[in-house]
Amino acid sequence: MNKQLFSVFLIVFIDLLGFSLILPLLPYYADTFGSNELVTGLLVASYAAMQFIGAPLLGRLSDRFGRRPILLISIFGTFLGFLLLGFAKALWMLFASRILDGFTGGNLSVAQAYIADVTDEKNRSKGLGLVGAAFGLGFIIGPVTGGFLSQWGYAAPAFVAAGLAFINLLLVAFWLPESLTPEKRAAMPQKRPPVTLDALLQALQRPFTGSLLITRFFFGLAFAIFQTIFALYALKKFQLEARDTGLVLTYVGVLSVFVQASLIGRLTQRFREDVLIAIAVVMMSLSLLGWAFVPSVFWLIVILTPTAISGGILNTVLSSTLTKAVQPQEIGGILGLAAAIESLTRVIAPTLGGALLGGLGTWAPGLFGGLLLAFLSVYVWRVIYGHPIAVEIRARSAAATASAGH
Numbered sequence: 001m002n003k004q005l006f007s008v009f010l011i012v013f014i015d016l017l018g019f020s021l022i023l024p025l026l027p028y029y030a031d032t033f034g035s036n037e038l039v040t041g042l043l044v045a046s047y048a049a050m051q052f053i054g055a056p057l058l059g060r061l062s063d064r065f066g067r068r069p070i071l072l073i074s075i076f077g078t079f080l081g082f083l084l085l086g087f088a089k090a091l092w093m094l095f096a097s098r099i100l101d102g103f104t105g106g107n108l109s110v111a112q113a114y115i116a117d118v119t120d121e122k123n124r125s126k127g128l129g130l131v132g133a134a135f136g137l138g139f140i141i142g143p144v145t146g147g148f149l150s151q152w153g154y155a156a157p158a159f160v161a162a163g164l165a166f167i168n169l170l171l172v173a174f175w176l177p178e179s180l181t182p183e184k185r186a187a188m189p190q191k192r193p194p195v196t197l198d199a200l201l202q203a204l205q206r207p208f209t210g211s212l213l214i215t216r217f218f219f220g221l222a223f224a225i226f227q228t229i230f231a232l233y234a235l236k237k238f239q240l241e242a243r244d245t246g247l248v249l250t251y252v253g254v255l256s257v258f259v260q261a262s263l264i265g266r267l268t269q270r271f272r273e274d275v276l277i278a279i280a281v282v283m284m285s286l287s288l289l290g291w292a293f294v295p296s297v298f299w300l301i302v303i304l305t306p307t308a309i310s311g312g313i314l315n316t317v318l319s320s321t322l323t324k325a326v327q328p329q330e331i332g333g334i335l336g337l338a339a340a341i342e343s344l345t346r347v348i349a350p351t352l353g354g355a356l357l358g359g360l361g362t363w364a365p366g367l368f369g370g371l372l373l374a375f376l377s378v379y380v381w382r383v384i385y386g387h388p389i390a391v392e393i394r395a396r397s398a399a400a401t402a403s404a405g406h
Helices: 003-031 037-065 067-086 091-104 108-118 124-152 155-175 182-187 197-205 207-238 242-270 273-293 297-325 328-359 364-383 388-405
Strands: none
Touching (some): 003 037, 003 067, 037 108, 108 328, 197 207, 207 297, 207 364, 273 297, 273 364, 273 388, 328 364
């Protein structure tokens, strides 16, 4: 792993570690200020809602002004948001902190764009897989650490998260070089895409790019329902305690990290990315249907194995294919739009998953997600698999490999 890849890996890991320190504790923190269930739900959703607005804007700004300055601005916003959270004396301060952090916290797309800048098409999936692995590791370690720190009060994890954000700020300021070098900028068209909502949404109207973003939305919605509702599902169906539920989710997270860190590079060397997307959507559909009707905890762990594998593949390969399907001066914007779509699914999923679980039963979220992805798999096989752009991407990668061999 070269210095640039390691730097971005470390930045994303620390960023997500700080974020996941706080996330499980927010409802308890809000409760100390007299928040009810509705207000707490709005507080949790406010981050994703603001990320929905901020992520594509940050991505497109990074296309224009460079990755490094936008990373500095976004991480500084995260730092201020966590400080505000730690010093909060009223409920409105909690909202202000999450809104600020949400708007500036859509920097994962900027980190992914950085990876796209410093890798060729042959190695891009492997590089983006490392970012996904850093993301997953942060989510695995953060909640446990946040729970430990909360014994000194809910402000303590917020201040630790602020400290982590400050470390990130120093890493970017003193260790991370700009990836959009003058040579790369000179090779790009002089006319850059405008920083407007309309310009970003035009990407949805492109046949191949739009299909990838539509896939991102429906896969993201099904997976987010699984993530947000799983703890309540495990309690209602199997009477699992919080510790046991945490162990199951940790297993899923670790397996997904392994796929993104170790397997993605090998898989994309052997198979076209559109083939991997199509197979992973089918695998996810079947595993969610299995989740709906699983009879025991043992079989639950078995059926969640393909869930983790297919999730790791889709998270990485969809982003990789998007970066190869657009012009270099559009990469940040398109990844930002993909991040915004994912944020939208996290706004919708808790309410939808809760309604399915509470209104119909423990089988309903899995059945809904499985059927949703079954329809998506038909769409993917018809529209994405074998698309001329996907074939062209593979041909470019093969040509680059052959050139490197000589």
